[in-house]
Structures are given as structure tokens and as C-alpha cells.
Amino acid sequence: MPVHALIVSALLLGGRPVRFDSALRPQFTVEQIQNTSDATRIGLAKWAATPHGRKLIEFFQATGCEITVIEDDAERGIGRAPEPGIATLVAASTHPSGRKRFEIILNPTYYRLPKDMRPLAGQLASPADAMAIAWAGEMLHIYFYAHGISLPHHARADFQDEWQAVAAELGMGTVPHDDDDEFAHSVIVRYVGYGR
Numbered sequence: 316m317p318v319h320a321l322i323v324s325a326l327l328l329g330g331r332p333v334r335f336d337s338a339l340r341p342q343f344t345v346e347q348i349q350n351t352s353d354a355t356r357i358g359l360a361k362w363a364a365t366p367h368g369r370k371l372i373e374f375f376q377a378t379g380c381e382i383t384v385i386e387d388d389a390e391r392g393i394g395r396a397p398e399p400g401i402a403t404l405v406a407a408s409t410h411p412s413g414r415k416r417f418e419i420i421l422n423p424t425y426y427r428l429p430k431d432m433r434p435l436a437g438q439l440a441s442p443a444d445a446m447a448i449a450w451a452g453e454m455l456h457i458y459f460y461a462h463g464i465s466l467p468h469h470a471r472a473d474f475q476d477e478w479q480a481v482a483a484e485l486g487m488g489t490v491p492h493d494d495d496d497e498f499a500h501s502v503i504v505r506y507v508g509y510g511r
């Protein structure tokens with residue numbers, strides 16, 4: 316691959332595809348920078364820099380997945396990956412390289428470190444960390460959907476293995492990913508009582 320090649324990914328952020336350089340660093344457009352939050356973009360860069368993030372981005376690219384990313388301040392959690400319809404799941408199993416559309420919702424304003432609290436080692440320390448965790452967690456769900464695997468995912472050993480690997484690569488290996496609601500809320504609850 317030429318050094319300056321840009322990979323136009325199947326990730327749509329601010330309505331436009333995210334382009335990556337050959338090291339999988341995202342190269343955002345002016346519009347994407349104006350229309351999305353810093354935390355969302357920094358979080359994407361962090362996740363894309365991990366070996367597991369790379370693996371998923373390359374997989375989505377190779378298998379015709381198109382993923383629309385929506386920021387929503389009203390989302391009750393840091394992120395969510397709605398289950399696609401049965402037709403998409405069946406198509407994912409029967410035509411693994413056929414075009415498939417998915418969606419993730421991120422809330423970059425959801426996470427706030429409570430005042431006078433300090434993060435534990437291996438936990439979230441900033442909104443960008445929360446978004447890195449959300450990208451990693453929700454794209455993992457998409458990865459399973461793209462293999463035709465419907466919910467629930469959290470109880471699967473293969474899901475938890477992948478989760479623990481990518482969380483550790485992000486330097487946040489103690490962040491759990493179990494129930495979708497708890498995924499968001501436990502992150503907050505864990506700070507209570509640990510403040511100075």
C-alpha cells in the first residue's frame with residue numbers, strides 16, 4: 316500500500332465516511348470536526364490504534380459493513396448498538412461479504428468524573444476515555460451482528476474474551492462490559508466512595 320494511501324472506511328461520522336491513513340489514524344474532515352465532539356473523535360482514534368480495533372475496522376471494510384455513527388446527548392448511557400433486523404442477520408450468515416448496514420449511538424456528554432473524585436487505575440479518566448470504551452464495546456456488538464449472531468452477546472465467552480482484550484489494549488482493563496445498562500452505569504458507580 317502506498318504510504319499516503321487513505322482508507323475510506325465504512326464508518327459514517329457526521330454523515331460522511333471516516334478516512335484513515337495507512338496506520339489507521341483517522342483523518343477527519345473539517346465538517347466532521349465541526350459537527351462531532353472532541354471526545355468522540357479522540358475515542359475513535361484511541362480504539363483504532365489498538366490491535367483489536369484495527370482488526371475490526373479491517374473486517375468491516377472487507378465484508379461490506381456500513382456503520383452509521385450518531386451522537387445523541389439524550390442517550391441514557393455512553394453508547395448503544397441496536398440489533399439489526401432479522402433480514403440483516405440472516406444475510407450476514409448466508410452472504411458474509413454482502414453489503415450490510417448497522418448503526419451505533421454514542422453519548423459523549425454522558426460520562427463526567429464527579430467533582431473531587433479521582434479515577435482508579437484502569438478505569439475511565441475522561442470523556443474521551445469513555446468514548447474509546449463506547450467505540451470498542453459497541454463495535455464489538457456490530458462485529459457479532461456482522462457474523463449473523465443475534466443478542467444476547469454479553470454472556471458469550473467469545474464476546475467477553477474479545478472485550479477483555481480490547482479493554483486491556485486501551486489501558487482500561489478493569490472496565491466491565493456485561494448488561495447494556497450496567498455497561499454505562501457501572502462506570503459511573505465505581506467512582507462513588509473512591510474520592511479524596
Ligand SMILES: [Zn+2]
Pocket residue numbers: 452456469492493494495498
Ligand atoms: Zn453491550
